[in-house]
Amino acid sequence: MSDAEERLRVLEAVLEAADRLADAGPVSEIVxxxxxxxxRALALDRCVLSRIDxxxxxxxxxxxxxxxxxxxxxxxxxxxxxxxxxxxxxxMLRRRRAAIVPAPExxxxxxRHAFAGVMGWGEHxxxxxxxEGRVIGFLHGDRAAADRPLAAADxxxxxxxxxxxxxxxxxxxxxRRLRVQRQELxxxxxxxxxRTSELSDGAIDLAVxxxxxxxxxPVRAQGGDAALRDxxxxxxxxxLEHMVRGETNADIARALVVSEGTVKFxxxxxxxxxxASNRAEATSRYLRLSLRHDxxxxx
Numbered sequence: 001m002s003d004a005e006e007r008l009r010v011l012e013a014v015l016e017a018a019d020r021l022a023d024a025g026p027v028s029e030i031v032x033x034x035x036x037x038x039x040r041a042l043a044l045d046r047c048v049l050s051r052i053d054x055x056x057x058x059x060x061x062x063x064x065x066x067x068x069x070x071x072x073x074x075x076x077x078x079x080x081x082x083x084x085x086x087x088x089x090x091x092m093l094r095r096r097r098a099a100i101v102p103a104p105e106x107x108x109x110x111x112r113h114a115f116a117g118v119m120g121w122g123e124h125x126x127x128x129x130x131x132e133g134r135v136i137g138f139l140h141g142d143r144a145a146a147d148r149p150l151a152a153a154d155x156x157x158x159x160x161x162x163x164x165x166x167x168x169x170x171x172x173x174x175x176r177r178l179r180v181q182r183q184e185l186x187x188x189x190x191x192x193x194x195r196t197s198e199l200s201d202g203a204i205d206l207a208v209x210x211x212x213x214x215x216x217x218p219v220r221a222q223g224g225d226a227a228l229r230d231x232x233x234x235x236x237x238x239x240l241e242h243m244v245r246g247e248t249n250a251d252i253a254r255a256l257v258v259s260e261g262t263v264k265f266x267x268x269x270x271x272x273x274x275x276a277s278n279r280a281e282a283t284s285r286y287l288r289l290s291l292r293h294d295x296x297x298x299x
Contacts, residue, residue, distance in 0.1 A: 003152075003153065006151070006153045007153045007156065009153075010041070010042065010153045010154065010156070010157035011157065011160065013040075013041040013042070013157070014041045014042075014157050014160045014161045014164065015164075016041070017037040017038065017040055017041035017161065017164075018037075018161070018164035018165075018168065020033075020037055021033055021034060021037050021164070021165065021168050022168050022171075026172065026176065027169065027172045027173055027176055030165075030168055030169055030172050031049065031060055031061050031169070032061050033061075034049050034061060034139075034165050035047035035048065035049050035061050035062055035063035035139075035141075036063040037161075038063070038139060038141060038158070038161050038165075039063050039065065039141065041157065041161060042125075042141065042154050042157050042158060042161070043143065043148070044125070044141040044142060044143050045064075045065040045066070045141075045142060045143055045144045046062075046063065046064050046065065046119065046141060046142050046144075047062070047063045047139065047140065047141040048061075048062050048076065048115055048119065048138075048139070048140045048141070049061045049062070049129075049137065049138075049139055049165075050076075050081075050114070050115075050137050050138050050139075050140070051136060051137040052083065052135060052136060052137055052138075053080070055082060055083055055084075056080040056081060056082050056083060057080060057081040057083060057089065057114050057115070057137075057138060058077065058080045059073055059076035059077055059080075059115065060137070061073070062076065065144075072118065072119075075118045076115055076118050076119075079115070079117060079118055081114045081115060086112050087112060087113075087114060088101060088112055088113065088114075088126070089114050089126060089128075089138060092126065092127075092128050092135075092138075093128065093135050096128050096130055096135060097127075097128075097159065098125065098126065098127035098128075098155045098156070098158045098159035098162065099125070099126055099127075099155065100123065100124075100125060100150050100151075100152075100154070100155050101113060101121070101123065101124050101125070101126050102123055103121070103122040103123045104116065104121070104122075114126070114138065114140065115140065119140070119142075121140075121142060122142065123142065123149065123150055124140060124141060124142035124150070125139075125140065125141045125142065125150060125154060125155060125158045126138060126139070126140050126158075127139045127155075127158040127159050127161075127162040128162065129162045129165060129166050129169075130162070130163070130166060131166045131169070131170055132170075136166075139158060139161070139162050139165070141158065228240075228286065228289055231273045231274065232269075232270060232273060235256075235266060236266050236269060236270050236273075238256060239252055239256070239263060239266040239267060239270060240270050240282065240286055241286075242255060242256070243267070243270070243279055243282060243283060243286075244283050244286055244287070249263045249264055249267065267279070270282055274286075
C-alpha cells in the first residue's frame with residue numbers, strides 16, 4: 001500500500017471513530033470511550049487520555065488491549081506528571097503538533113516521557129488536545145507488534161483524532177451547560193409567575209391597601225409560624241390556611257378571587273416546599289408548626 005493510500009485509510013478510520021465517539025452520549029462517556037476509539041482507528045494497543053491540571057498531566061481514561069485498564073488507570077492517577085524540562089510534552093505545548101516519540105535509549109525514560117514509569121513506553125505517539133487556543137490535555141498511544149512500526153500516517157492520524165475529540169468534547173460540554181441554563185431559566189420563570197399572580201389575582205380592598213407598607217418593607221403573613229413565613233409566599237400561606245380548613249381548590253379560588261388554575265399552581269408549590277406528598281401531609285405540617293408557635297407564645 002502506498003503512503004498516500006495509507007494516509008487515506010487512516011483518515012477514513014479516524015472519521016469513523018469520531019462519528020462513533022460523537023454518539024457516545026454525555027461528556028463522561030465521551031472521555032471514557034476516547035482511548036478505545038483512538039486505538040481502533042489507528043490500530044494501537046494502548047492509549048492514555050490525560051488532562052492538564054495545575055501544570056501537571058493527570059490521566060483521565062485508558063484503553064489497554066491486553067490488561068486491566070482500571071488497574072492501569074489507578075496507577076496513572078497516583079503518578080501525575082509535571083510539565084517541565086526535560087519532558088518532551090513540555091515542548092509540545094508550544095509546538096502543538098503530534099509526534100512519534102522514539103524509544104528511550106537510557107535509564108532516565110521517566111524524566112523525558114510522560115507516564116513512562118507506569119506504561120513502560122517504547123516507541124509511541126503523543127498529541128496535544130487543543131481547545132479554544134490552549135492545550136487542555138494529551139493523547140498517548142503505542143503499538144506492541146514489532147512488525148508494525150509507527151509511521152507518519154499514524155502520527156497525522158493521531159493529530160486528526162485529537163482535533164476531532166476536542167470538537168466533540170466542546171459540543172458535549174456546551175450542550176450540558178445549555179441544559180443547566182434551561183433548567184435554571186424554568187425555575188426563574190416559575191418563581192416570577194408565582195410572584196406575578198400575587199400582584200394580579202388578589203382582590204383590591206380600600207382599607208387593606210391604604211394600610212399596606214409603602215414597598216420598602218416586605219409583606220409578611222399575619223399568622224402562622226416564622227418557619228412557614230420563611231418557606232412560603234404570602235399568597236401560598238393564604239392558600240394553605242384554606243387547605244387546612246378542608247376547602248377544595250374551587251372553594252379557595254372563590255374565596256381569594258383567583259382562578260382555580262392559579263390555586264392548583266400554588267398548591268403544587270406548597271406541597272413541594274413543605275416536602276409533603278398530599279394535602280393531608282401539608283395540613284399536618286402546618287398544624288405542627290403552628291402548635292409550636294402557640295406554645296412559645298404562652299406565658
